[in-house]
Amino acid sequence: MEKGKKLNGRYKIIRSVGSGGMANVYLARDLILERDVAVKVLRFDFRDDQNTIRRFKREALAATELIHPNIVSVYDVGEEENNQYIVMEYIKGMDLKHYIHSNFPIPYQKVLDIMRQILAAVEEAHKNRIIHRDLKPQNVLIDESGVVKITDFGIAVALSQTSITQTNSLLGSVHYLSPEQARGGMATNQSDIYSLGIILYELLTGNVPFEGESAVSIALKHFQESLPSVKDFDHRIPQSLENVVLKATAKETIDRYRSVQEMASDLETSLSPQRIKESKFIPASLMEKTKILQPIIPVAPTAIVDVEEKAPDPKNKKQNNEINKDTKPKKKQRKIFWLTLLLLLLIITGSMVAFALTAPKDVLIPDVAGMSKEEAENALLAVDLYVNTTIIETSEDVKEGLVTRTDPEVDSSVKEETDVNLYISSGKETVSFKDYTGEPYEEVRAELIEQGFITKRIDESSNTFSEGSIIEQSIDEDEEVVPSETTVTLTVSTGEAKFEMKDLTGYSEKGVQDYANEKGLTVTINKDYSGEVSEGQVISQDPPTGELLSSGASISVVISLGEKPEQTFSKTVTIPYAEPKTNESEKAESESGKKAESGSQESTPIPNEVVIYIEDNEHTLEDEFQKFTITEDFETVIPFVLQEGDTGTYRIERDGEVIEENTKVTAE
Structure with missing residues (x-):
């Protein structure tokens, strides 16, 4: 069948891969399922042989009934242009x-x-x-x-x-x-x-x-x-x-x-x-002295x-x-069979006797643990034992390349010339290291310690990895390592890069804004009066100097408006007169005096001593502002000099007694 031909429009022939008794086998491509298949096509010289065609079809029928991982699967059966074919699983191998x-x-x-x-x-x-x-x-x-x-x-x-x-x-x-x-x-x-x-x-x-x-x-x-x-x-x-x-x-x-x-x-x-x-296995039929042969049904x-x-070749009938002609008569065949059987019995009997006389001796398996493969082989040969299979296994105690054990075990009693399996150490058991990048450090550290690793930590800021997660590891992913012999260094993110807050005292508003832009900070500016800080300069800041910040943090500052402006105003107050207090004798004398003088003139009032204290930009409550006497109710004006927004205080004493006090004096 020529290369490139398509069977049933689906199976494109790629090349011939062999031939069998009835069919030729080709590698083909299943154009629908996009897979390679094997196509068995009935040979040309059998296309007219109906018996062969029936047998060929039976093959397909028998194979389709068998579904097993160790049996070649049959996918399709068909006929095209008098070509009988079977599509099967293609096995790439030998x-x-x-x-x-x-x-x-x-x-x-x-x-x-x-x-x-x-x-x-x-x-x-x-x-x-x-x-x-x-x-x-x-x-x-x-x-x-x-x-x-x-x-x-x-x-x-x-x-x-x-x-x-x-x-x-x-x-x-x-x-x-x-x-x-x-x-x-x-x-x-x-x-x-x-x-x-x-x-x-x-x-x-x-x-x-x-x-x-x-x-x-x-x-x-x-x-x-x-x-x-x-x-x-x-x-x-x-x-x-x-x-x-x-x-x-x-x-x-x-x-x-x-x-x-x-x-x-x-x-x-x-x-x-x-x-x-x-x-050694001896068939039961050979052990019988007399045996009647079962007839073969031809x-x-x-x-x-x-x-x-x-x-079968349809053209060959001879x-x-x-x-x-090559086959002997049945009688002669039976004679040959009995002679052969007798010869076999003699051979088996002789073999059994020879085996009994030359039976191998019992020996003990020597201890070859810790030896090299060559040393172990020599030690086994010394007692007529042979190495059958070498098996590699991990070992925590035996160095790589040395024998860990034998099968049968050491000191086992075996016959000479017995095969012994050697187990060779490949060293300590290794594990394939995982990629822990991005995982929480504490969880990873606990896992590695449980496996037997030694861990070290390096802190490093990162704008990509969240705080506490692993940025980098010293061992590559999938690297085979022995945990107990391996130190793992893990670089852990401390979050975004930190820096100390600068002292902005005395900075201008523009200076503050430039600093915030440089560090990626968000700044809030407030303003207030200050008698100590010049207008336009920073009075205070939050957070304070030295605190650790990262990009994106927020800060606030207060800029001085300078001193508050002064304002002058006054308060008018009325000071009531009060008769001075006297004792009983003074009162009696006073009354008699009044009687004596009655009819001639009225009596003179005793004056009240008044002292006024104020607190503003120019005065304090420790100093007397005004001092005078009154003999009747008296209205007076108290002047104040204050900065905008500030409050003043005044206190009025009459004859040593506070009769009025106001601590929240404003211009309003």
Whole structure:
């Protein structure tokens, strides 16, 4: 299919990414959802083959029923210009075959992680009564983030569609083909489990277990020869892990795991120290002295198709005859089987005897804490132990690069040649420092102290940050630091810049305004009279000199109007006359005298002594203003000299007694 072609006006072909047994696969762009997709298009030479078209459609139907994070999703199915196509999730990465080639040897934990995801996907398929039938590394994809996804359910079979299972051709790769499939039997869930066992074998060894000059010879080995031991390839592989391979790839389905879930559970604990002393798995069927072989229900006269073909070729009709010529009669096959079984029993018996004689001794795990990795490896080798995996972890006590502990633990009793995991210190645990800019200092300080930091404070004015908030920090955001070894300096806002209030005494009004403008102050000017400060100069200010202010504050000053102007006015008052007080004898003499003189003339009144005191600009109440006598009511005028707005006072005494006083004398 040419580059740039649009399928259904939506999927624009970008380039070819591969081909399979029935279809070619292209990278395309979904123009509606703006995403890359994989488009599988039925090959040109199968467009007229109705059986192939039906199988191709079944692939889409089977895949759409499976929704799982470890199964490639199918988005769309369609046909255009006689092109049958399936639109699937595009996985940017590589298949498992390439991954093994590029990354071998693969750490055991990574092997388990990959298998865990594959098993989860197959378990989901089996729950939906779908057998994959073509499980192999080429059909397992790994994206750039390490997520595993199974693809190509093109030959998967729904158990409910029993007629489909009885096909005359086996399209799965012969290197991963189960014995019952190779003999032409019906594929079951255990057939997928066998293929999973071969995939696990390849992950551990980097190779497939059986090779041959032809697909037929390889297929025969699957049900005639014992699986090579993974421990022969790498003696460090735990027996418990090899047992998973052996049980999954048992020749008889009855000896294999009953389900993918059972295999996953067994695999999950295969590296556990508790399983170190586990014995090698021997199928129950091999332990029986006499065994009646279960007949295989053939699907059709033919049994094996070369894996390189991967799909039925409509033009090739002689294949079945060629395979039949290469296959021996059933009687001869049974003879070969019994000879092989006998040979296996002899090998197993010999192996058990050899194992008993050469069984590894028990040794104690040495204490390698505090050693370098190389020193620890040498210490373990000295007692015939091997380092399996190196794991990095933080430590508050052990320096970076040194061993913190082992698994199994120190002084644990294990067999010689046991693999030991080393834990290496990456130093004290670090934290990613946060950005505290703008946050309240007291809250941040409490949080940092709780984490183990040492804090220092620097105060600084700021027109941007409110008082008490953090302006700057000495450690950058997201910097990895060890709290107990780190001092953090926090610059804290004291609010806007402060300055001392100046002494404005003697300033003119213009001088005050210039000062206020310079400092960004708001000024209020009041005016008042002053006999001490010259007109036009500052008498007083608020706030006082030296008080701290910030820009925007308000101040007020009082400017002198000079002395108050004088005004002269007077007050008219009437002073009543009062007869002087006398005693009884003086009164009697006075009355007799009056009688003697009566008829000749009237008596003379006794005068009152009057003293007037005033207070104004020219007088004080301590000095007498006027002093005179009266013998009758007397009206007098009292003059005042006062400044505008001031009040005067006067006091009048008659014969030593105050008869009138006014302290609020004004011109009005």
